[in-house]
Amino acid sequence: VPLSAMAAYLTHQQKVLRLYKKSLRHLESWCIQRDKYRYFACLLRDRFDKNKDVKDMVKATALLKAGEEEFWASQHPQPYIFPDSPGGTSYERYECYKHPEWCLDFWHPSEKAMYPDYFAKREQWKKLQRESWEREIKQLQDETPADGPRTEALPPARKEGHLPPMWWHHVTRPREQPM
Amino acid sequence: MDQSLVLSTFMLLTLATLSTPIIFPLLSDSLKNTPAIITSTVKTSFLISLVPMTIFIHSGTESLVFFWEWKYIMNFKIPISLKMDFYSLTFFPIALFVSWSILQFATWYMASDPYITKFFTYLLLFLIAMLILIISNNLFLLFVGWEGVGIMSFLLISWWHGRAEANTAALQAVLYNRVGDVGLILCMAWLASTMNTWEIQQATSTAPTPTLPLLGLILAAAGKSAQFGLHPWLPAAMEGPTPVSALLHSSTMVVAGIFLLIRMHPLFNNNPTALTLCLCLGAISTLFAATCALTQNDIKKIIAFSTSSQLGLMMVTIGLNLPQLAFLHISTHAFFKAMLFLCSGSIIHSLNGEQDIRKMGGLQKMLPTTTSCLTIGSLALMGTPFLAGFYSKDQIIESLSTSYLNTWALLLTLLATSFTAVYTMRMILLVQTGFVRIPPLTPMNENNPAILSPITRLALGSITAGFLITSYILPSKTPTMTMPPYIKMTAIVVTLLGIALALELSKLTQTLIRPKRNPFSDFSMSLGYFNPLAHRFATANLLGGGQKIASHLVDFSWYKLMGPEGLASLQLMMAKAATTLHTGLIKAYLGSFALSILLILLSTYQT
Numbered sequence: 158v159p160l161s162a163m164a165a166y167l168t169h170q171q172k173v174l175r176l177y178k179k180s181l182r183h184l185e186s187w188c189i190q191r192d193k194y195r196y197f198a199c200l201l202r203d204r205f206d207k208n209k210d211v212k213d214m215v216k217a218t219a220l221l222k223a224g225e226e227e228f229w230a231s232q233h234p235q236p237y238i239f240p241d242s243p244g245g246t247s248y249e250r251y252e253c254y255k256h257p258e259w260c261l262d263f264w265h266p267s268e269k270a271m272y273p274d275y276f277a278k279r280e281q282w283k284k285l286q287r288e289s290w291e292r293e294i295k296q297l298q299d300e301t302p303a304d305g306p307r308t309e310a311l312p313p314a315r316k317e318g319h320l321p322p323m324w325w326h327h328v329t330r331p332r333e334q335p336m
Numbered sequence: 337m338d339q340s341l342v343l344s345t346f347m348l349l350t351l352a353t354l355s356t357p358i359i360f361p362l363l364s365d366s367l368k369n370t371p372a373i374i375t376s377t378v379k380t381s382f383l384i385s386l387v388p389m390t391i392f393i394h395s396g397t398e399s400l401v402f403f404w405e406w407k408y409i410m411n412f413k414i415p416i417s418l419k420m421d422f423y424s425l426t427f428f429p430i431a432l433f434v435s436w437s438i439l440q441f442a443t444w445y446m447a448s449d450p451y452i453t454k455f456f457t458y459l460l461l462f463l464i465a466m467l468i469l470i471i472s473n474n475l476f477l478l479f480v481g482w483e484g485v486g487i488m489s490f491l492l493i494s495w496w497h498g499r500a501e502a503n504t505a506a507l508q509a510v511l512y513n514r515v516g517d518v519g520l521i522l523c524m525a526w527l528a529s530t531m532n533t534w535e536i537q538q539a540t541s542t543a544p545t546p547t548l549p550l551l552g553l554i555l556a557a558a559g560k561s562a563q564f565g566l567h568p569w570l571p572a573a574m575e576g577p578t579p580v581s582a583l584l585h586s587s588t589m590v591v592a593g594i595f596l597l598i599r600m601h602p603l604f605n606n607n608p609t610a611l612t613l614c615l616c617l618g619a620i621s622t623l624f625a626a627t628c629a630l631t632q633n634d635i636k637k638i639i640a641f642s643t644s645s646q647l648g649l650m651m652v653t654i655g656l657n658l659p660q661l662a663f664l665h666i667s668t669h670a671f672f673k674a675m676l677f678l679c680s681g682s683i684i685h686s687l688n689g690e691q692d693i694r695k696m697g698g699l700q701k702m703l704p705t706t707t708s709c710l711t712i713g714s715l716a717l718m719g720t721p722f723l724a725g726f727y728s729k730d731q732i733i734e735s736l737s738t739s740y741l742n743t744w745a746l747l748l749t750l751l752a753t754s755f756t757a758v759y760t761m762r763m764i765l766l767v768q769t770g771f772v773r774i775p776p777l778t779p780m781n782e783n784n785p786a787i788l789s790p791i792t793r794l795a796l797g798s799i800t801a802g803f804l805i806t807s808y809i810l811p812s813k814t815p816t817m818t819m820p821p822y823i824k825m826t827a828i829v830v831t832l833l834g835i836a837l838a839l840e841l842s843k844l845t846q847t848l849i850r851p852k853r854n855p856f857s858d859f860s861m862s863l864g865y866f867n868p869l870a871h872r873f874a875t876a877n878l879l880g881g882g883q884k885i886a887s888h889l890v891d892f893s894w895y896k897l898m899g900p901e902g903l904a905s906l907q908l909m910m911a912k913a914a915t916t917l918h919t920g921l922i923k924a925y926l927g928s929f930a931l932s933i934l935l936i937l938l939s940t941y942q943t
Contacts, residue, residue, distance in 0.1 A: 196848055235861060
């Protein structure tokens with residue numbers, strides 16, 4: 158999967174953008190009505206845009222520091238957190254995602270005997286995954302442009318009898334809710 | 337026909353019907369439980385429990401049933417006795433009606449949960465424990481019910497045990513209830529030693545009761561009913577699913593503490609100190625909870641603080657020496673509070689898990705029945721004339737204004753009543769009216785009989801319950817019949833002021849002014865800074881003090897300073913002082929020889 162590589166430090170652009178998003182979210186927690194929020198959000202965007210073209214990194218870092226301090230002073234004590242985000246009301250409610258699928262291989266035979274249909278088919282699925290892996294990788298290598306992938310979207314299967322790339326990772330992805 | 341026999345039989349039949357879904361699956365493997373079976377069982381129990389209540393209303397029959405007696409020691413016996421008086425006969429149908437509606441709602445709400453049968457079994461076990469608590473005449477049996485509801489509360493709050501906050505909240509509930517239990521056990525011990533019985537029947541005394549056991553009872557009620565000081569567990573208990581919040585933490589379990597005080601009321605009659613303590617504690621709780629509810633943004637937390645505030649009001653009523661009025665408030669409160677929780681559950685599920693009122697708005701058009709019932713419940717909560725809450729709340733405020741008591745408690749309660757109006761209006765305005773703030777493409781459909789019939793049934797109850805109960809039951813203490821008009825209108829004027837304030841504030845939020853933080857809103861939003869202070873301060877000091885005692889006092893002082901290391905450091909000090917003499921100069925050594933010879937000569941010369 159083409160990952161966006163995370164370095165050990167944040168660039169100045171990343172820090173400014175994170176400050177902008179944080180302050181927008183806290184502004185949304187303060188200004189409940191959407192039209193009022195949009196008004197103050199435009200004002201905030203204008204404040205950020207005024208200093209967009211500062212080329213001197215010392216001044217830019219000083220502005221960022223002042224911005225962070227202003228954010229800290231005026232943050233909302235109970236910011237709006239999406240229900241499934243960390244700290245939200247539905248976060249970690251079900252424990253489905255916490256166990257990867259290869260744990261199933263480590264079950265004791267007596268436990269595996271409780272679900273005979275699934276485990277009978279599981280070996281066939283794993284064999285299928287091993288066989289098609291080479292073809293999937295070859296398809297991805299052929300289709301990726303020379304200077305790196307443009308998007309994170311995966312291509313579909315191109316030929317008859319082939320499986321789409323990374324299908325196993327998609328099929329065994331963590332569930333949000335139990336069956 | 338012997339009416340008390342019929343009465344007792346039907347009450348016992350109610351309890352037996354409720355325990356059938358627990359017992360039958362144990363007996364045979366083919367009788368499996370389903371949520372529908374449990375719901376219909378509770379419905380049948382409700383219908384059966386209407387019979388004894390009708391008999392009581394018709395002829396005033398009460399009954400006392402006596403089971404097996406546990407001959408613990410020679411002269412202290414614990415009979416398992418059940419008292420079917422006004423309180424238990426009226427509360428049974430109400431609790432069963434509310435539980436039936438909640439269970440029917442839960443068949444829709446928890447439909448996607450893999451362990452739904454276990455959930456329903458837990459709710460049923462809770463209900464049985466609560467009814468044992470209500471009907472028991474013996475403090476031992478009451479304690480069994482008390483602990484039973486505490487345990488089921490723990491299991492149900494941590495239903496989604498994958499969440500760390502849910503587990504913390506469940507532990508909080510258990511620990512705070514435990515602190516209250518200490519008080520209850522203290523009172524039981526006093527009762528056993530002075531009156532040699534745990535029967536509530538025999539707990540009357542004409543002489544003034546000593547204050548200590550009554551303090552224990554008040555502590556027990558404070559722990560179970562979330563009065564100020566032991567209150568943080570109630571908002572935290574909103575981590576449980578909405579049916580749990582509706583059943584336990586609004587209608588039934590949290591009133592167990594107040595119910596205990598109502599049962600043990602004869603002991604309180606002669607002790608004005610205890611009554612004043614109840615009054616002040618109740619007044620502080622109701623104001624504190626109402627203040628905290630003003631700035632909450634989670635719909636369940638607003639309703640939780642509202643429950644806490646109403647429980648404070650019930651405690652105020654107990655402090656006014658009016659147990660029947662407190663019971664009336666418990667009964668009417670059960671209806672509209674459960675309905676508020678069910679409406680909020682319907683809204684939450686329709687918005688796909690969203691609980692923050694900042695992301696709700698304009699739901700009146702999309703969920704008409706739910707929002708109408710939300711409005712009815714809120715109006716009942718505010719004490720709108722002739723809805724359910726009016727009959728109990730208005731009488732409480734009237735009695736408070738006309739009695740020779742603490743003016744300060746009166747002012748706090750009136751302020752809390754206006755705050756009730758403010759936060760309820762805020763909730764209604766932000767949830768139902770205004771523009772839509774929910775994410776687009778949210779499909780919502782409330783046309784499911786599993787949602788609509790419980791909510792409408794409880795709405796009917798919220799409108800008529802106060803009227804019905806007060807028309808059939810005469811008050812045992814005469815309320816004040818005449819009072820000046822300004823006292824009669826206090827409650828409604830205060831509520832109207834609160835509503836006007838809320839409307840003004842909401843208009844203010846729509847103007848283009850940046851909202852600012854101020855100390856009052858900070859106090860309200862951080863729940864009075866109580867949680868971090870109490871949780872961290874107390875535990876850090878206790879554990880740190882214990883650690884200091886163990887390591888500094890015992891290890892360091894006794895074992896080291898008084899023993900080997902102290903001795904060694906003393907020696908070292910003296911040796912260091914002595915080494916200054918080891919200079920290596922011959923003259924110094926010759927000097928020391930001369931000094932020692934002189935001393936020997938002098939000493940021999942003396943003798």
